[in-house]
Amino acid sequence: MTGWRLLLTRPADESAALAGVLAQTGIFSSSLPLLEIEPIPVSDTMRRVMQDLDAYCAVIVVSKPAARIGIDLVSRFWSLPPALKWFSVGAATAQILEDHGLDVSFPAEGDDSEALLDLPQLHEAIARSAPRVLIMRGEGGRELLAERLRERGASVEYLELYRRDLPQYPPAALPDLIKAERLNGLVVSSGQGFEHLHQLAGDAWPQLAQLPLFVPSPRVAELACVAGAQTVVDCRGASAAALLTALREHPEPVL
Known part of the structure; x- marks a missing residue:
């Protein structure tokens, strides 16, 4: 699964923990917390x-x-x-x-x-x-x-x-990070997390909507699909184990 380069959007401490689990399986990730508690x-x-x-x-x-x-x-x-x-x-x-x-x-x-x-x-x-x-x-x-x-x-x-607040970022922070880190997958853990992702993407959303988006439930999947996300993967859970299972089942991107 080393072809994946994921954007993590959970609160900072949770993203750090998830990044550690992903790194153990050879998955690169970069964090941009979109929920501030x-x-x-x-x-x-x-x-x-x-x-x-x-x-x-x-x-x-x-x-x-x-x-x-x-x-x-x-x-x-x-x-x-x-x-x-x-x-x-x-x-x-x-x-x-x-x-x-x-x-x-x-x-x-x-x-x-x-x-x-x-x-x-x-x-x-x-x-x-x-x-x-x-x-x-x-x-x-x-x-x-x-x-x-x-x-x-x-x-x-x-x-x-x-x-749950959206942290303050410069207008192009999200697309700039995805481009700089060559990220090829997005991960959100809740409906509000997706709404903040969509909001922060701004004019870049049509491009970001083409990336695989990993979500925790059918409800969040529906929100993402309605917003125009083209490849939505329902992990059937918000845990690291659920995400890893979904990553194994979804075609790995070609670098």
């Missing part, structure tokens, strides 16, 4: 939710930043987290929670809301009278989880912990 200041709503944390039958954490910020917030209010069921969308987020001693369930296949909704442990957690579910996430985002859980009779609340 800004924690939201603790509000009265956050304090109320934390004080009532033991009233929920399940807590769903949808991302690694939500896990890190959420754990820090819980530790401010609880010397030991209350005994309740924790869920995550993917294994990497689950690992952060497990490292803090939490009992976490997550889908073995798929890193998305659809896979989590099929998880038997989640069905079991809300199979009670008047179940309450808390979703820890960033500002905005998909409503699918809450909608489906409400259809199943659960009361769902959000705890929004951070914002």
